[in-house]
Amino acid sequence: MSWDRVRGHGEAKQTFQSAFASGRFGQSYLFVGPDGVGKRLFAHELAKALLCERPPAPLTACDSCPGCAQVEAETHPDFLTLRTPEGKLELPVDEMRAFCSHLSRKPSRGSRKVGIVEDADDFNAESANSFLKTLEEPPPGAVLVLLATGMDRQLPTILSRCQVVRFRPLSSTDVAAVLAEQGITDPARREKLARLSGGSVARAMALDDDAIWQVREALIAGVTAERPNFARLADVWTKFVEEAGDDSAGKRTRASVVIGFFVDALRHALRLALGADVAGIDTTEEPRLRAFAQRHGPDRVLELIEKCVEADYRVERRVQLILVIESVLEQLTKTAK
Numbered sequence: 001m002s003w004d005r006v007r008g009h010g011e012a013k014q015t016f017q018s019a020f021a022s023g024r025f026g027q028s029y030l031f032v033g034p035d036g037v038g039k040r041l042f043a044h045e046l047a048k049a050l051l052c053e054r055p056p057a058p059l060t061a062c063d064s065c066p067g068c069a070q071v072e073a074e075t076h077p078d079f080l081t082l083r084t085p086e087g088k089l090e091l092p093v094d095e096m097r098a099f100c101s102h103l104s105r106k107p108s109r110g111s112r113k114v115g116i117v118e119d120a121d122d123f124n125a126e127s128a129n130s131f132l133k134t135l136e137e138p139p140p141g142a143v144l145v146l147l148a149t150g151m152d153r154q155l156p157t158i159l160s161r162c163q164v165v166r167f168r169p170l171s172s173t174d175v176a177a178v179l180a181e182q183g184i185t186d187p188a189r190r191e192k193l194a195r196l197s198g199g200s201v202a203r204a205m206a207l208d209d210d211a212i213w214q215v216r217e218a219l220i221a222g223v224t225a226e227r228p229n230f231a232r233l234a235d236v237w238t239k240f241v242e243e244a245g246d247d248s249a250g251k252r253t254r255a256s257v258v259i260g261f262f263v264d265a266l267r268h269a270l271r272l273a274l275g276a277d278v279a280g281i282d283t284t285e286e287p288r289l290r291a292f293a294q295r296h297g298p299d300r301v302l303e304l305i306e307k308c309v310e311a312d313y314r315v316e317r318r319v320q321l322i323l324v325i326e327s328v329l330e331q332l333t334k335t336a337k
Contacts, residue, residue, distance in 0.1 A: 003049075003060065006042050007174040012165050016046060020059040026163045027138040030120070030146045030154065033167025035253070035316075036202025040118060042167070043145045047071050047079050047114040050143060067109070077108040084119040087246040089318070091119060093126035100134040103142055113142045120146035121153045121318075128155050135161045149316055169199020179204055196264055203260065206253050215240045216261045223262070224269075224288040226295075228333035237325050255321050259312045259328065263305055269293040270301045295336040307331045 003013060019025045031039045048061040048071040055061065061068050070076035082099045084091050103115045123131070135158060138144055144162075151159060170178075175194040178201045184190050189208075197204035206212070215236060222233045237258055244250030265285070271278045272286070273293035281289070293301055311328045315321065 003045060006038055006045055007178055008170045009038060009042060009167055012042065012167065015165060017059050025143075027142060028135055028144045028146075028162045030148060030151075030159070030162035030164050031167055032148050032151055032164055034169055034198070034200055035149060035249075036197075036200030036204075037167050037170050038201070039147045039167050040116075043116050043118075043147060044071065046145065047116065047143075050112050050114055051076060051078060051110065053110075078110065078113040080113070080115040082115070082117045082119075084122040087248070089122065089248055090124040091117075091122045091127040093124070093130050096127040096130045100131060103134060103144075104139050107141055111141045113139065115142065115144050117144070117146045120148040120158075121150075123153075123155070123158075128158060132157055132161075153317070170197075170201065171199070172197075175199065175201055175204050179208075184208060196260055198260060202253065203257060206257055212240075212257065215258070219258060220261060220265050220285065221288065223329070223332040224265070224292040226291075230329055230333045233329050233333065234325060237329070238322065241321055241325070251321060252315050252318075255324060256312055256315050259308050259315065262328065262332065263308045263312075265289060266301055266305045266308065270298055270305065273298040273301060297336075300336070304331060 006013070016025075031043060033039055045061065046059075048063075048068050049055065049059045051067045051071055052061040053065040053067040061071075067076060071079050074081060080099060080102055082091065082095060085095070099115065099117075103113060105113075107113050117131075135144065146154075146158070146162060148154060151164065172191075172194040175197050176190045179190045179193055182205065184193070193204040193207050196207055218236050219233060222228055222236070237255075240258065241251050241254045244254050268278045268281050268285075269289040269292050272290045278286070296304075308328060311324050314324050
């Protein structure tokens with residue numbers, strides 16, 4: 001059945017199934033959680049379940065009827081999606097108006113329409129205000145789902161009109177299972193990618209590239225050197241980010257991946273500084289991390305981990321990436337006192 005494709009998020013599944021069974025199914029939902037944890041897949045499976053023509057159980061799609069096939073292909077007349085156009089940083093108001101206009105029409109088949117705004121973080125003042133009227137008075141039978149990484153980027157007027165459903169990072173086991181489904185057959189590689197993914201399948205898939213590990217080697221070796229070269233490190237990181245081209249989400253993912261590399265290495269350094277065992281550490285990297293930890297001390301290493309976590313949050317919040325890169329490297333290359 002369709003819900004079998006969704007890894008984790010059992011609480012969210014139960015919330016919707018209970019609401020459906022009790023007749024308390026809402027019309028407007030805001031899905032909140034990190035990128036790559038399955039919010040989009042969950043929203044599409046929910047749409048499929050609502051528009052299925054032969055449901056085998058309440059709020060469950062059969063995955064074989066014309067309705068399910070059309071939702072899967074995004075050609076169902078009563079299933080609408082809105083995404084930020086390639087190369088844009090905000091949802092254009094004209095596209096939002098067209099989305100709302102289409103949503104206001106009567107369903108073509110059945111009694112429901114489902115509209116998904118996949119990039120609710122990218123609302124600007126115009127597109128958000130254009131959407132408010134539809135959100136305040138959803139058309140009969142319409143279900144609206146907004147996908148966002150955090151509530152702090154949403155207008156209070158939007159938050160007050162949506163039921164918030166939280167999506168947490170996936171477990172390493174769930175990430176590894178998805179990676180296996182995606183054709184990554186080496187168990188050791190899956191385990192490594194899952195461990196570094198932060199619970200995000202998107203990040204794990206981005207890490208499945210040998211060229212990225214070469215970038216990691218250059219950056220970790222650079223920041224743990226006795227005399228780090230700030231300019232060279234900034235150039236390596238910036239070039240890696242820019243290789244995503246005009247894809248702003250891809251650039252953010254690449255910047256975040258590098259921060260994840262630093263956090264992972266710093267955690268290893270902290271354990272070494274405290275005399276603890278470090279499972280899975282690269283034998284060529286261990287001496288560099290141990291020397292780095294000795295120069296800076298455990299308190300400073302812990303502070304650097306916190307700085308990196310803060311930087312990752314700024315990446316998520318769309319802070320200019322060059323500022324994030326320079327800020328992180330300034331901290332990591334600062335001479336130990």
